[in-house]
Amino acid sequence: MNYILFDGPVRNNLLPFTFTRPVGEIRIGIMTIKEKWEAYLKNSISYLTEDYLNVKYPLVIAEENILINASVLPDESLLEAIANLKHHQALIQNNTVIAYTTESVVQNSDMSGFDTITYERDIFQIEYTWDIFSKNAEALQADFDFITRGRKSQPISDTNKTIHPERIFFEEGAKVEYSILNATDGPIYIGKNAEIWEGSLIRGGLALCNNATIKMGGKLYGATTIGPFSKVCGEVSNSVIFGYSSKGHEGYLGNAVLGEWCNIGADSNNSNLKNNYAKVRLWNYATEKFEQTGLQFCGLMMGDHSKTAINTMFNTGTVIGVNSNIYVPGFPRNFIPSFSWGGASGFSTYMPEKAFEAAEVMMARRNVKFDQTEADILNHVFELTKRWRKY
Missing domain, CATH: 2.160.10.10 (Hexapeptide repeat proteins)
Structure with missing residues (x-):
């Protein structure tokens, strides 16, 4: 499976830090958010981010992709829920899209056309600079x-x-x-x-x-x-x-x-x-x-x-x-x-x-x-x- 971190709707709340990097490059704790996901998934990850950042942070697309909200930090429970996603399913909580599987790499917000699954546990999300x-x-x-x-x-x-x-x-x-x-x-x-x-x-x-x-x-x-x-x-x-x-x-x-x-x-x-x-x-x-x-x-x-x-x-x-x-x-x-x-x-x-x-x-x-x-x-x-x- 090909994994991609997408910036999501909170990107502008995280400026000025996201002027120069995707959301997943934010460091919190010991590792950056991307480093956390790569460590948990034991896999490399690319970014879906602003066009002007693509040269430094290129996007890798495959026939089947799992897109993960870069503002959400991983844990074992969330990892299991994402691993269980089937084709064209989306994991959501309230108004937050956590992850979805797709062959078409676009940032979706309404998840129309996707089979949505509600994630019941708490998520750890970075929504604002503070x-x-x-x-x-x-x-x-x-x-x-x-x-x-x-x-x-x-x-x-x-x-x-x-x-x-x-x-x-x-x-x-x-x-x-x-x-x-x-x-x-x-x-x-x-x-x-x-x-x-x-x-x-x-x-x-x-x-x-x-x-x-x-x-x-x-x-x-x-x-x-x-x-x-x-x-x-x-x-x-x-x-x-x-x-x-x-x-x-x-x-x-x-x-x-x-x-x-x-x-x-x-x-x-x-x-x-x-x-x-x-x-x-x-x-x-x-x-x-x-x-x-x-x-x-x-x-x-x-x-x-x-x-x-x-x-x-x-x-x-x-x-x-x-x-x-x-x-x-x-x-x-x-x-x-x-x-x-x-x-x-x-x-x-x-x-x-x-x-x-x-x-x-x-x-x-x-x-x-x-x-x-x-x-x-x-x-x-x-x-x-x-x-x-x-x-």
Whole structure:
């Protein structure tokens, strides 16, 4: 059987992160959503996504296909239900299409012509940007249980102080010295060739993915995920960093999500709680207005390739698009469109050719090439987001 992840109707709710990737490339817990499905299915998966993303994320079609909603995370029960689908059957729950079998690869919403089967159990779905951090604890625990089942951790150096070491797992090449690892509130997963420098204080859940680094004196807690090849320091609480991003110095990042190739300048901070303790509203691209999250704690959402200078400050519930550069004192507004340059005193357009120069240099530092495929995607995002830039 050929498996395909389709973006589904929630894609626009997950912008700015889905400007530059299919929904299935979102990281939550330890793995991306695609990596979870491939691990459960023991099979490769392709994407049905936006046309401009197809070159980087190509679609593979066969005579018979199972299309799976990329915003829904797998578990054993759901896997069984999908495996039992017959030709032209669809698995649904309320208004959510979970999966369907077809020879014609299109994104269906009404399932007309399909024999529909109602899925009675709960599903784990990512519907909004804030779900990525607010549901990270549950996803991290599920990934930890799945990845470590029947396996033995690499040895933990006796220079460390551990609490509940049975909930701490080191992959091959993981290095941690002279740090405190407390897995009381959640598991701690240290990926292949990841490293925690001396003097760090870690309170699970934590996923430090392959080749990622926590620098000296890092303080991380509250179901935090640091994606591959990222570097962090300072205080990080209940945040998800997709990968290849840097928060390499002191400063607070809390209840936040960073895409790839982001950089947070030294002593930058985000607020995650309003002074009046009210629930936080967050910009939603789908409705083009600020939507109620229902959360009291909600910090920063930052799209790929965006950066801050030193001592940058962000208000509670700030959304930053793709390829923006924030660098002047004061609190900028809490919605910053893609390809913006400036800060609290005002913004101008960050032209793609200049943004690409910075991206090429940053990516080369991680031995990744900024190629024409990346440029074409970002140029398309530049055009898509023009209407939100008023400068």
